[in-house]
């Protein structure tokens with residue numbers, strides 16, 4: 001897989017992307033579409049796997065299409081909204097427009113790599129960034145000179161740390177993920193709540209679902225945590241597991257900035273939100289496109305300004321979801337309210353997925369309120 005020629009002798013790209021996860025790959029694709037050259041360095045070999053809920057929100061699906069990424073219909077599943085449940089409470093909301101899409105991480109990775117190759121992105125698989133240099137980077141086996149460097153090196157970004165941009169960790173949990181061979185029983189992502197733990201199910205193929213349990217206490221193990229969701233545990237009884245169980249940190253953390261000199265942070269390397277939002281990949285795709293546009297215009301200033309706007313609504317939603325995780329009574333009250341007012345839930349989801357602006361949300365809320373009054 002590795003090339004025998006040291007990268008320094010062959011590489012002098014406009015943009016060096018460190019990290020070949022979904023956001024690094026999307027950045028390289030978007031950069032090529034802006035007419036700049038791009039090299040991706042990734043320490044692992046493709047397709048890169050990672051514990052993830054594997055649901056891509058509608059905004060992310062739209063961006064993948066815009067980038068020309070071909071998502072295989074047979075290896076994915078469209079979902080039309082979200083269902084929240086706890087005990088006897090169950091409430092659902094549909095997206096305003098296009099559906100979201102569930103797919104295995106490896107399927108997404110393959111699709112992104114294929115598109116990047118079509119566009120002439122250079123890859124350095126199995127190589128690691130060792131040191132950031134003023135004119136590029138020193139890798140595990142060579143040097144790359146570049147005009148800009150993009151840190152897409154994930155949650156524990158070494159580049160972010162080196163640049164002194166680490167922000168405080170606001171909350172850290174763990175997600176445990178398994179896949180089961182079963183036809184999805186719903187076209188919604190189903191999120192089940194219980195005290196201190198959530199389980200969510202994403203349909204990822206016509207014959208497969210992805211199940212994640214999120215917890216502060218992973219030592220209990222997947223099966224014990226799953227047993228806290230009797231309905232789901234019952235459904236999965238005797239169903240064949242088709243992947244190795246994988247765990248991953250779900251961290252809500254900011255950065256002290258997303259641009260330093262000629263280096264920009266994207267995706268989880270910039271800001272990571274808790275997995276319960278289901279927004280990590282979509283947010284990263286929005287950032288990738290904004291960053292490439294900024295680079296296409298000759299610099300990083302525009303990206304630095306755009307980043308806060310991209311993250312705002314999801315950061316507020318993350319705070320809310322994590323607060324509800326720790327306050328069971330408030331959570332049940334909130335879920336009960338959404339159950340009574342499904343229109344409210346669907347409009348809140350619209351804000352979360354950026355399908356609705358705040359002004360549209362308020363207008364709809366007023367309409368809902370009037371409707372409620374005429375019915376009481």
Ligand SMILES: Cc1cc2nc3c(=O)[nH]c(=O)nc-3n(C[C@H](O)[C@H](O)[C@H](O)COP(=O)(O)OP(=O)(O)OC[C@H]3O[C@@H](n4cnc5c(N)ncnc54)[C@H](O)[C@@H]3O)c2cc1C
Nearest residue numbers: 019021022023043053054055129154175267268275280281
């Ligand atoms: C349990 C769980 C469930 C989740 N569920 C969802 C969901 O349903 N929907 C959703 O949208 N998001 C979800 N997320 C979040 C999502 O997984 C992340 O937001 C997403 O993976 C971020 O992509 P990234 O490319 O920024 O980082 P990563 O996917 O972490 O990729 C970073 C890459 O950089 C490479 N790298 C790191 N350091 C170096 C180095 N020095 N040199 C070379 N390469 C390096 C790594 O090998 C890795 O491949 C979930 C997360 C967790 C933990």
